[in-house]
Structure formats: C-alpha cells, structure tokens
Amino acid sequence: MSNALSQAKIAFVGAGSMAEAIARGLIQKEVANPQHVYMMNRSNQDRLAYLRSEYGLQASSDPATKDTFIREADVVVLCMKPKDVESAFAELRPLLNEGQLLISVIAGLSIEKAEKLLQSNMPIVRTMPNTSSTIGLGATGMSFSSKVNDTFKQLAIQMFEAVGIVTIVDEDKLEVLTGVSGSGPAYVYYFMEAMIKAGIEGGLNEEDAKQLTLQTVLGAAHMVKITKEDPAELRRKVTSPNGATQASIEALDRYQFSEAVAQAVFHSAARAKEMGEQIASSSPVGKSV
Numbered sequence: 055m056s057n058a059l060s061q062a063k064i065a066f067v068g069a070g071s072m073a074e075a076i077a078r079g080l081i082q083k084e085v086a087n088p089q090h091v092y093m094m095n096r097s098n099q100d101r102l103a104y105l106r107s108e109y110g111l112q113a114s115s116d117p118a119t120k121d122t123f124i125r126e127a128d129v130v131v132l133c134m135k136p137k138d139v140e141s142a143f144a145e146l147r148p149l150l151n152e153g154q155l156l157i158s159v160i161a162g163l164s165i166e167k168a169e170k171l172l173q174s175n176m177p178i179v180r181t182m183p184n185t186s187s188t189i190g191l192g193a194t195g196m197s198f199s200s201k202v203n204d205t206f207k208q209l210a211i212q213m214f215e216a217v218g219i220v221t222i223v224d225e226d227k228l229e230v231l232t233g234v235s236g237s238g239p240a241y242v243y244y245f246m247e248a249m250i251k252a253g254i255e256g257g258l259n260e261e262d263a264k265q266l267t268l269q270t271v272l273g274a275a276h277m278v279k280i281t282k283e284d285p286a287e288l289r290r291k292v293t294s295p296n297g298a299t300q301a302s303i304e305a306l307d308r309y310q311f312s313e314a315v316a317q318a319v320f321h322s323a324a325r326a327k328e329m330g331e332q333i334a335s336s337s338p339v340g341k342s343v
C-alpha cells in the first residue's frame with residue numbers, strides 16, 4: 055500500500071450491501087487500510103460487529119463516534135437508501151467540509167440536488183455501482199461535479215476499480231446506466247431462475263438444472279469477453295439453420311424478449327430518476343447520524 059488511497063480515511067455512511075461490497079474490495083485488494091475505513095449505520099449492532107470482525111474496519115452507530123468518523127474522513131461515501139437521504143444529509147451538513155471528497159452511490163440523486171441539500175460546493179462524485187462489486191466484478195458508472203480536481207478523480211476511479219470496471223459518463227446518462235448495469239444483475243438472475251424452472255419442468259433434477267444454467271451463463275459471458283465477438287455473432291454460431299436454437303429464438307421473439315429487456319432498462323432508469331426527484335431539495339434539521 056503506497057498510494058493516496060491507502061493513506062485516506064474513508065467513511066461509509068450506511069452499512070448495507072453496497073457499502074460492504076465496496077469496502078470488502080478495497081480491503082481485500084489492500085488498496086485501503088482497514089484501520090482507516092469507518093462504517094456507520096442507524097442502529098444494527100450485529101451488523102457492525104460482523105463488519106468489524108470480518109474486515110478489521112472501524113464501525114459504530116454511536117452518534118459522537120460517527121460525528122468524529124465523518125469530520126476526520128478524507129472521503130465520505132454515501133450509502134443509504136434514497137428515502138433516507140433527506141434526514142441523513144441534514145445530519146451530515148455541519149460535519150462536512152470542502153476539503154473532503156463526497157462520493158454518492160444513491161440511485162437517482164443528482165449532483166445539483168446533493169449540493170442544495172448540503173448547501174455546499176464540496177467536490178461530489180456521483181456513482182452507480184452494482185452488487186457484483188462484492189466479488190470484484192462490479193461495473194460502476196461515474197460522473198464528477200465541477201469541483202472535483204484530478205487528484206480526487208483518480209482517487210474515486212481507483213476506489214471503484216478495486217471492485218470492478220469504471221465507466222465515466224455525462225451525468226444525464228447515469229439513469230440509463232442504472233437500467234443497464236445497476237439493476238442488470240437482477241435481470242440475469244431472473245433469466246436464470248426461469249431457465250432453472252423450465253429445466254425442472256422438463257424433467258431435469260434441480261441440482262443439474264442449476265449447474266447447467268450457471269455454467270451456460272458463465273460460459274456465454276466469458277465467450278463475449280474472451281473472443282471479443284459481438285453477442286449477435288456468437289448467437290448466430292449457436293443457431294443452426296432450422297435447428298433447435300432457431301426454434302427457441304423464434305419463441306423468444308414471439309414473446310417479445312428484446313422489447314421486454316428494453317422496457318426493463320427504461321423502467322429502471324425512469325424509477326431511478328423518479329426516486330431522485332422525490333427527494334426534497336431543502337433539508338430538514340435532523341438528529342446526529
């Protein structure tokens with residue numbers, strides 16, 4: 055560990071699945087020093103005890119300790135649900151300063167609204183990661199406020215590259231990116247659920263149906279990555295003229311498979327935008343985090 059990130063104090067506000075996924079990657083890849091990783095939540099002590107023992111990080115829900123974590127941090131990562139943003143931001147506002155970097159993973163929350171809620175021009179990085187960050191195979195979209203300097207940009211990129219790939223986009227693309235890669239793992243799991251169910255209905259035992267589905271999805275994803283061929287071309291190679299796959303693709307087309315996936319992406323994007331808009335831009339006064 056010899057870079058800026060290893061020296062940085064990183065405070066995660068919210069100790070749920072996204073916070074754990076990112077912290078785990080940073081610590082396991084030795085990109086961050088666990089002693090400098092602080093995690094806090096509202097009240098779940100069992101969760102904090104697990105995080106402390108699993109990763110050797112510091113975790114607390116005690117108000118005074120949380121205030122200290124936030125004030126001392128170089129990087130503050132916002133990992134609460136959109137519904138908790140207004141109260142959390144009211145609590146955070148007096149504790150933050152413009153020398154810190156703020157990173158948000160909150161779906162739909164625009165940089166402009168975050169600045170209004172915090173009444174601050176501190177540097178803000180808006181991100182949209184996904185849960186595959188847990189195993190280092192995440193895909194994170196990222197946009198920067200005008201106040202983010204090159205050092206902070208590199209710091210944020212390095213943080214999320216520790217848990218997968220990073221794609222920098224204009225902020226107005228982050229909602230559709232949410233539809234593709236933020237929610238995307240759920241579509242793949244849903245597809246797998248359906249394939250396993252159909253295999254069982256057709257007579258396979260459950261274990262075989264699961265293993266065959268898993269290896270098929272894994273193999274197909276690796277084929278795209280390793281051969282660098284277009285998915286459409288790889289699909290054509292599976293599809294013998296008038297063969298079994300042609301019959302199945304025609305069935306998918308009859309059930310409007312492509313349209314269904316497109317609608318999934320667009321509905322996720324629309325809901326992310328709506329959740330962001332539902333966060334009021336003036337912050338109530340709250341209790342300590």
Ligand SMILES: NC(=O)C1=CN([C@@H]2O[C@H](COP(=O)(O)OP(=O)(O)OC[C@H]3O[C@@H](n4cnc5c(N)ncnc54)[C@H](O)[C@@H]3O)[C@@H](O)[C@H]2O)C=CC1
Binds near residue numbers: 133
């Ligand atoms: N789960 C996912 O696949 C993804 C989630 N996100 C975003 O990540 C954020 C968090 O999602 P999850 O980790 O799934 O949620 P979660 O429900 O697992 O965790 C939320 C955490 O926030 C804490 N919290 C709430 N208010 C707080 C406050 N005022 N102070 C301190 N802690 C507070 C809760 O105690 C909890 O630990 C959301 O905004 C979501 O939009 C982004 C990309 C993917």
Ligand SMILES: O=C(O)[C@@H]1CCC=N1
Binds near residue numbers: 161232
């Ligand atoms: O469902 C959600 O709202 C979050 C954003 C993308 C994945 N999970």
